[in-house]
Amino acid sequence: MMAWQSIEHLAAQQALVGKQRRIMYDGTSSFLKEPSMLNPADQLLLKSLCNDLVAVEEQLSELEAHREAIRARLSELVDQLGGKIQLRGFGTLQISNPSVVVSYDRKGIEQLVQELEEAGNFALVDAIQTSRKESMRSGGLRIMREKL
Numbered sequence: 001m002m003a004w005q006s007i008e009h010l011a012a013q014q015a016l017v018g019k020q021r022r023i024m025y026d027g028t029s030s031f032l033k034e035p036s037m038l039n040p041a042d043q044l045l046l047k048s049l050c051n052d053l054v055a056v057e058e059q060l061s062e063l064e065a066h067r068e069a070i071r072a073r074l075s076e077l078v079d080q081l082g083g084k085i086q087l088r089g090f091g092t093l094q095i096s097n098p099s100v101v102v103s104y105d106r107k108g109i110e111q112l113v114q115e116l117e118e119a120g121n122f123a124l125v126d127a128i129q130t131s132r133k134e135s136m137r138s139g140g141l142r143i144m145r146e147k148l
Contacts, residue, residue, distance in 0.1 A: 053143075 038046075074093060078085050084094040109128070116125045 075095065078093045079095050084092065086092050113125055113128055116128075
């Protein structure tokens with residue numbers, strides 16, 4: 001049941017939420033609010049939505065496990081049938097070869113750039129810095145679950 005579908009569901013949780021002494025982020029400022037500082041309707045809605053989120057995440061976890069089992073079986077079959085299959089109406093299934101992915105430790109590179117700069121090797125510092133890419137990441141809800 002989704003939180004916005006049943007007011008009765010929210011009302012039934014009022015006693016439970018009233019007894020809880022958990023700290024919740026208010027979402028609008030940089031400080032934490034005690035649940036007693038939130039109005040009861042917001043407390044109920046937050047708790048109900050969190051419960052809904054847990055239920056959806058459990059379903060997703062089960063679906064992901066089922067998906068992986070299906071993909072493993074498909075992989076076995078495609079491998080047995082030569083590694084590449086064209087299914088009309090679906091597409092192509094192909095086993096890819098293993099590959100190596102190369103990456104660099106950002107902190108290590110930054111330390112190297114600092115050392116090169118201190119040593120006066122500005123040409124190399126500039127060459128490395130021209131390869132530096134920055135991108136913005138939008139802010140969003142961060143959920144930190146309690147340890148059970």
